[in-house]
Amino acid sequence: xxxxxxxxxxxxxxxxxxxxxxxxxxxxxxxxxxxxxxxxxxxxxxxxxxxxxxxxxxxxxxxxxxxxxxxxxxxxxxxxxxxxxxxxxxxxxxxxxxxxxxxxxxxxxxxxxxxxxxxxxxxxxxxxxxxxxxxxxxxxxxxxxxxxxxxxxxxxxxxxxxxxxxxxxxxxxxxxxxxxxxxxxxxxxxxxxxxxxxxxxxxxxxxxxx
Numbered sequence: 550x551x552x553x554x555x556x557x558x559x560x561x562x563x564x565x566x567x568x569x570x571x572x573x574x575x576x577x578x579x580x581x582x583x584x585x586x587x588x589x590x591x592x593x594x595x596x597x598x599x600x601x602x603x604x605x606x607x608x609x610x611x612x613x614x615x616x617x618x619x620x621x622x623x624x625x626x627x628x629x630x631x632x633x634x635x636x637x638x639x640x641x642x643x644x645x646x647x648x649x650x651x652x653x654x655x656x657x658x659x660x661x662x663x664x665x666x667x668x669x670x671x672x673x674x675x676x677x678x679x680x681x682x683x684x685x686x687x688x689x690x691x692x693x694x695x696x697x698x699x700x701x702x703x704x705x706x707x708x709x710x711x712x713x714x715x716x717x718x719x720x721x722x723x724x725x726x727x728x729x730x731x732x733x734x735x736x737x738x739x740x741x742x743x744x745x746x747x748x749x750x751x752x753x754x755x756x757x758x759x
Contacts, residue, residue, distance in 0.1 A: 569706060569715045570715055570719065572706055572712065573703075573712070573721050576706055579703070580700055580703050581633055583696035583698075583700075584636055585633070586696075587689070591689060594682070595623055595626055597678060597682055598620075598652075599623075600674075600678055601659070601678045602619055605662070605663055605669060605675070608668055608672070609662055609663070609666050609669065612659075615659050618659075619658075622651045622654075622655040622656075623652055625648045626651075628648075636725050637722065638725065646728070697726055697727055700725075700726040703723075704723045
C-alpha cells in the first residue's frame with residue numbers, strides 16, 4: 550500500500566512539473582522579490598524628500614508652490630498601501646504608478662529651481678542629498694527593469710499553452726506591470742547634476758539661510 554501511495558505521489562509530482570507548476574512557483578517568487586526591491590527603493594527616495602525640501606528652503610524660501618507640490622506628491626505616495634498583493638490589482642497598481650510619477654515630476658521641478666541658487670549648489674548637505682538622490686534614482690531604474698522582466702516572463706507563462714491550463718487550475722493570474730510609453734527612457738534615470746549652471750539660467754539672489 551505504501552509503495553502504491555509513493556508511486557501515486559511521484560506521478561502527481563511528475564505531472565505538476567510537466568504542466569509548469571514548478572515554473573509558476575519559481576517565477577512567482579521572482580516577481581515578489583523584484584517587487585519588494587522596487588518598494589524599498591521608492592521608500593528610500595521618499596525618505597530623502599523632507600531633508601531635500603528643507604535644505605532648498607534655506608536658500609529659496611520664496612519657492613513655496615514647488616515645496617507644496619513635492620510635499621503633497623510625497624503624501625499621496627505614502628497614502629497608498631503598497632503591499633505584495635498590489636500587483637494583483639491593475640487599478641491599484643496604476644494609482645501607485647501615477648503617484649510615483651507625480652513625485653518624480655515634482656522633484657524634477659524642485660531640482661530645476663535649485664539651479665537658480667549657486668550658494669545652494671555649494672552647500673555640503675545639499676550636495677550629499679544630491680548624491681543620495683542620484684544613486685536612489687539609479688537603483689529605482691534597475692529595480693523597475695528587473696520587475697518588468699520578471700512580470701513579463703510570468704505573464705507569458707500564464708498565457709502560454711499548456712501552462713495556461715495549470716494557471717487556471719491553481720488560480721495563477723496575470724500580474725500588473727509598469728506601463729512605459731518609451732522603454733528607452735526607462736533605462737535613463739532622471740538627471741541629477743548640479744555641477745554647472747546652464748548658460749540660459751540667470752541666478753537669482755539667494756535667500757537668507759536658516
